[in-house]
Amino acid sequence: MTYSDVTIVVDERDDLFYTRAALQAHRPEEGRITVQPTPASGSPAALAHDMLYALGKRLAPGPHSPDVWLDAVNTAWLAAAAWGIATGVRHVVVPRAHLLTIRRIDQLLAWREMTGAQLTLLWQKSPRGLPPALARVERCISGQDQFEALLAEPGPMPARPPFPPAPPMAGPAAVAAGQSPARQPRETRAASLRPGQRAHHCTSAMATAQLVQTAPAVEIASEEAAALAALAHPLIAGALSVLAFTRAGLGSLRFTRDLDITGDVCAIKLHGVGHRSCPLHAVPVWARPLLAGARAHHRLTPHPPRDSVFAPVMVAEARHLRAHAGRLPRLDLSLPAGTLVP
The missing domain is CATH 1.10.443 (hpI Integrase; Chain A)
Known part of the structure; x- marks a missing residue:
């Protein structure tokens, strides 16, 4: 299977330009968000929580938090997918994707399938380490101009518009x-x-x-x-x-x-x-x-x-x-x- 709406941006030298451009691209009101993975988090749902944070959601803190049920992986990703659809997210940029486990990369790809959004992953090391799931991606770029042009694209229309046209009222x-x-x-x-x-x-x-x-x-x-x-x-x-x-x-x-x-x-x-x-x-x-x-x-x-x-x-x-x-x-x-x- 190939992923036509997934783009790998290879930044083998870990140039600050790419990270800075990705962070500046975070504009939820335009349907584009930048998700920053929490470093070295062992929580199974950590990446879903990062996605929720990028969508403007905040989990209640504390050991007895009412959001403890979002520690479950499937529950957290389902919530993230629902918010992505509801807010009309069209493009998600993820810096430092080379630090993600294969399991979390699979979770991102599954989220993209549910929402229909475009996914851009910054692979900030040698592309020789790409896992099999990303090796099948059709679009791979490695230049600053290409990356800027990618961020300028409006992204695909949401697969499920949050507010479909209503029939005529009477x-x-x-x-x-x-x-x-x-x-x-x-x-x-x-x-x-x-x-x-x-x-x-x-x-x-x-x-x-x-x-x-x-x-x-x-x-x-x-x-x-x-x-x-x-x-x-x-x-x-x-x-x-x-x-x-x-x-x-x-x-x-x-x-x-x-x-x-x-x-x-x-x-x-x-x-x-x-x-x-x-x-x-x-x-x-x-x-x-x-x-x-x-x-x-x-x-x-x-x-x-x-x-x-x-x-x-x-x-x-x-x-x-x-x-x-x-x-x-x-x-x-x-x-x-x-x-x-x-």
């Missing part, structure tokens, strides 16, 4: 977006009454958005939004963000499905007991990448669209969700998260 959702609403049947128009109104038959969020206005998001301080955005696990970040901007009970989140999040991640539908009240909530801009990360994590597992997105952190890993809620006292999320069974 009704209140279209009016809120500044569109002209399409003509609706009488029974449909009668359903369009007030923000957060329940939709019949518990349809998808997109179908509900054709009939019902979204309930406005609760505003939170920018510092709290930044703290939520820095959470390393996509499901925890997504779940706590929903609790923060809806102030809904935790039970409403328990049954949230993939199809309860609109394609553009602008609205989310929650569920009441017996589906007697299933309101549609607007998703604030700051929370959309977090919900996109949760949805990407759900789809990578994979699960059917009707499965609960947040189920893994509602039961099996409830203690981690509760612990993170406790670390955000200004949002006052400890009470709803505290109802979980550890």
Whole structure:
């Protein structure tokens, strides 16, 4: 097998130019990140943690950290892949790749397969030591001009766009977006009454958005939004963000499905007991990448669209969700998260 979206940059003399250029290329807002491997770390998930750090995520410190479950290799790499997809990463540059073990190189290649991003590895020693997996790479360069040209490339489009185009809206959702609403049947128009109104038959969020206005998001301080955005696990970040901007009970989140999040991640539908009240909530801009990360994590597992997105952190890993809620006292999320069974 060859890897057409993997490039080896040979820097046999370990020229400072290449390292400096790689670090300067770190521009997440443009879809390009530079991942710096932690030197001499024996943790099996160390490289995945380095990837999460480059993506702007911060693991909680301490021996009893609520992020201890991210010490598992597969869990950490799945989180890194979900965030890569959600944030639209197109190009990843890894300096000093010659220090990585074969196992970690294989992990990087597997991450690239999951996300569809371009991968550039700086091999800063003789190319004679390239492992078999990298010897099959089609693209190998060794000049400064070539490296600069590579960094100037926009990179491939993400294999899974984080915010796919949403179908045309009608009704209140279209009016809120500044569109002209399409003509609706009488029974449909009668359903369009007030923000957060329940939709019949518990349809998808997109179908509900054709009939019902979204309930406005609760505003939170920018510092709290930044703290939520820095959470390393996509499901925890997504779940706590929903609790923060809806102030809904935790039970409403328990049954949230993939199809309860609109394609553009602008609205989310929650569920009441017996589906007697299933309101549609607007998703604030700051929370959309977090919900996109949760949805990407759900789809990578994979699960059917009707499965609960947040189920893994509602039961099996409830203690981690509760612990993170406790670390955000200004949002006052400890009470709803505290109802979980550890």
